[in-house]
Amino acid sequence: MATSLPKAKQVLVVEIDDSDFSTYALQWTLDHLLAPANIPNFKLFLVYARPSVTSTVGFVGPGAAEVLPVVEANLKRTAAKVT
Incomplete structure (x- = not known):
């Protein structure tokens, strides 16, 4: 069967x-x-x-390039806590 x-x-x-x-x-x-x-x-x-950092953070001017990696690292730490 x-x-x-x-x-x-x-x-x-x-x-x-x-x-x-x-x-x-x-x-x-x-x-x-x-x-x-x-x-x-x-x-x-x-x-x-998840939107990318550059689309959510509107930093313009001198120093913006240095801020984005810090924000990205912070978002990754936050995401790691959630998952």
């Missing part, structure tokens, strides 16, 4: 960041693909896209 393996769920990846666009994308996904009326056919993975 042959036995069938359980059907694997498809993987759905949603990238999120701090923008309103990603909030909308996540809400749409939850409403349309993982709604309670539907049987969830997906494994949902959220990927957080």
Whole structure:
């Protein structure tokens, strides 16, 4: 007698960041693909896209090049505490 393996769920990846666009994308996904009326056919993975230091820190002028490595090191230490 042959036995069938359980059907694997498809993987759905949603990238999120701090923008309103990603909030909308996540809400749409939850409403349309993982709604309670539907049987969830997906494994949902959220990927957080952390903005780079240069896009979040607006240092301009002399000394800016020296500040960014310090800020980057601080962000890495903070991230290490979280993970």
